[in-house]
Amino acid sequence: MLLSWDQEVLANKAGIGVATVRRIEISKEPKEIKNSVRKIVEAFETAGIEFLGSVEENPGIRLNNKKI
Numbered sequence: 336m337l338l339s340w341d342q343e344v345l346a347n348k349a350g351i352g353v354a355t356v357r358r359i360e361i362s363k364e365p366k367e368i369k370n371s372v373r374k375i376v377e378a379f380e381t382a383g384i385e386f387l388g389s390v391e392e393n394p395g396i397r398l399n400n401k402k403i
Contacts, residue, residue, distance in 0.1 A: 337398045338382055348378040 346353045348362075351371050358397050359375070378384070378398075387395040 338379075338383060345375065345378065348382070349374040350378075351375070366389065 340348070342353050342356045346356045349356075349371070351374055354369065355371050356375070359371060362368060380386075383399045385397050385399045387393065387397060
């Protein structure tokens, strides 16, 4: 775990509800919750997480210590 955040911390940082985080985790159609997913990505990026590659090719993440 790069950040050691639980669902409550993530929801708080992203400005969404914990129930929304739970729904996203089990959703098979993330397009339905696109706005919330974008907020989560922004919260991770603010915390220094870098998203690498693409969903189709070499997906990954890393912690960018320069942003922290």
